[in-house]
Amino acid sequence: MPFGQVGRAEWGLLTDEADWSVELYRILGLDPSVPAPTLDELPALVHEEDRPRLTAMVTCCLVDARPIDGEFRVRRPDDSVRTVHMRGEPVLGKDGGAVSMWAVIRDVSELCLHRGSLTTAPAPPPARQAPLQSPPTLDCAAHHIPGAPPVTAAADWFDVLELPCGAALLSVGNLTGPDTATLLGAVHGLALAGIRPNQLLAIMAQSDTTTSLRDAVCCRYEPQNRTFTWARSGRPVPLLFRDGTGRRLTAPEDPPPGAESPYGQAELTLRPGDVLLLHTERLSEPDGTRLLGLGPRLSTARTARECVRMLAGELGAGQDGDACVLVVRVSG
Numbered sequence: 439m440p441f442g443q444v445g446r447a448e449w450g451l452l453t454d455e456a457d458w459s460v461e462l463y464r465i466l467g468l469d470p471s472v473p474a475p476t477l478d479e480l481p482a483l484v485h486e487e488d489r490p491r492l493t494a495m496v497t498c499c500l501v502d503a504r505p506i507d508g509e510f511r512v513r514r515p516d517d518s519v520r521t522v523h524m525r526g527e528p529v530l531g532k533d534g535g536a537v538s539m540w541a542v543i544r545d546v547s548e549l550c551l552h553r554g555s556l557t558t559a560p561a562p563p564p565a566r567q568a569p570l571q572s573p574p575t576l577d578c579a580a581h582h583i584p585g586a587p588p589v590t591a592a593a594d595w596f597d598v599l600e601l602p603c604g605a606a607l608l609s610v611g612n613l614t615g616p617d618t619a620t621l622l623g624a625v626h627g628l629a630l631a632g633i634r635p636n637q638l639l640a641i642m643a644q645s646d647t648t649t650s651l652r653d654a655v656c657c658r659y660e661p662q663n664r665t666f667t668w669a670r671s672g673r674p675v676p677l678l679f680r681d682g683t684g685r686r687l688t689a690p691e692d693p694p695p696g697a698e699s700p701y702g703q704a705e706l707t708l709r710p711g712d713v714l715l716l717h718t719e720r721l722s723e724p725d726g727t728r729l730l731g732l733g734p735r736l737s738t739a740r741t742a743r744e745c746v747r748m749l750a751g752e753l754g755a756g757q758d759g760d761a762c763v764l765v766v767r768v769s770g
Contacts, residue, residue, distance in 0.1 A: 444599060444626050447526075448540045449477045451500070465522065465545050467514030477539070485511035485519060499528050500536045507624065509546065521547045523623035542627035572742070573600035575661040575770040578608070579742035583721070583753050583761040594718055594762040599626055604661055609638075610716045610764045611654025611671070634658065636669035636690075640699040643671060653719035664708045664768065669701045672719045677729060678706075679713040682737045684730035711737065712768045713745055720761040721753075728752055742767045 445462025449455075456474035463470040466483055475482070477496065481489045488510035498504045506526040511519050526541030572578040580596045599607040607629040613622075625638055633641070635656040642651045653672030659665070668676060668687070675686045690702030708714075713736050715729065732748055739745045742765045749763060 444542060444544045444630070446540070446542050446602075446630065447474070448538055450538045451477075452537055454478075462543055465520065465543060466512055467516060467518070483512050485513050487511075495524070496539070499526065499539055503528050503530060503534075503536065506539075506541060520545055525624055525627040542623075542630055544623045544626055546623060572598065573606040573661075574604070575768065576606055576659065577742040577767040577769045578764065579746040580610075580762060580764045581746045581750050581753075583763070595622065596716070596762050596764040597622065597626075598764070599629060601630060601658075603632075606659045606661075608657040608659060608716060608764065608766055609654060610674075610718055610762050611656075612652040612718050612720070614652055629658075634669075634703065635667055636693075636699040636701040636703040639669050639671045639701045643700075655716045657716065659708075659766075661770075665705060666708050666714070667703060667705045669699075669703045671701060674717055674719050674721075677715040677717075677726065679715070679733050679736045680709065680711075682734045684733035684736070686726070686730075708768045710768050710770060713737070713739070713742075714766040714768075715749070716764040716766065718761045718763075721763065725753055739767070 443461055443465055445465050446459045447462055448457045450457075454476055456476050458470075458474035460470050463474075468483075480496075481492055484492050491508065492510050495506045495508050499506045506524055509521055509523045511521050513519055523544045523546045524541050525543075526539055528536035529538040529540065531537040576598075578598045582594065594610075594612050596610040597607065601607060607626075609625075625642060628638055628641060635658050638656050639651070639654060642654070651671055653670075653674055655668060655670045655674045655676060657666060657668040657676070660667075669690060675689050677684055678687055687706070688704065690704040692702050693699065717726075729749065729752060732752060735748055736745050739748065745765045745767060746763075749765065753763075
């Protein structure tokens with residue numbers, strides 16, 4: 439199962455019907471051809487110790503109209519146990535009562551395995567270890583560059599999420615704190631709801647959790663017109679390789695005071711064969727300059743993985759802290 443797989447569900451309270459995405463069936467190890475479990479049947483899929491937690495979350499959502507934002511374990515038919523993060527909200531009728539409930543559910547099992555160590559010792563985020571699942575028209579691959587000691591407790595992440603409309607969320611960045619799974623799970627839910635990159639960064643920066651955003655590049659790609667929209671927190675700027683030449687993208691201008699987000703947003707149109715390199719702030723200026731010189735080789739690469747191998751050969755360990763790079767190749 440790909441790490442970070444995200445599914446959605448909606449339960450109708452008046453009809454007792456449930457509508458699940460295929461991805462949610464896969465997360466829970468269920469057959470998509472069978473009817474989706476109702477809210478009353480959902481606890482049977484949850485680990486016995488976590489059923490009271492799920493019941494409390496659902497009750498607060500339906501009775502008090504409070505959003506759901508929490509984690510619990512599920513037991514799959516093969517008896518394996520996965521941890522999922524659930525974010526949802528009630529849909530209210532004209533009388534103010536809940537008529538249905540929707541939720542976005544993400545598999546965060548690997549993140550949970552490392553969460554405790556992130557606050558005391560360096561641990562490679564699980565997203566570095568799992569193959570990326572590229573959306574149609576994009577080919578994605580990532581690389582982690584280990585830093586020289588002493589290593590901080592911050593966690594690098596890279597993320598690729600296909601959105602229901604055919605678009606894709608692409609992000610890379612650095613977080614500090616123990617609640618990376620919760621924060622990134624919430625970001626997935628917001629992206630699925632159509633929130634734009636600069637607003638996502640603002641929400642991450644202002645989130646009332648023990649995890650804080652240090653630097654990030656957050657992007658949205660629309661395949662219909664190949665529009666690439668991006669925003670940044672900190673100094674990272676994506677590199678674009680086109681027709682044998684590499685260049686840094688022009689950073690977005692700061693928005694005016696009182697804008698919806700304190701982060702600017704830029705937009706450009708990509709072409710088939712373009713290669714984008716998203717990276718964390720710790721990738722040094724000399725490293726970036728060297729990578730721009732790889733333009734002729736990257737433009738002839740047939741896959742993102744091949745691009746990553748070239749980058750890995752050019753980049754070495756030893757910079758101040760870990761760094762991550764995400765290669766995105768436009769294939770169609």
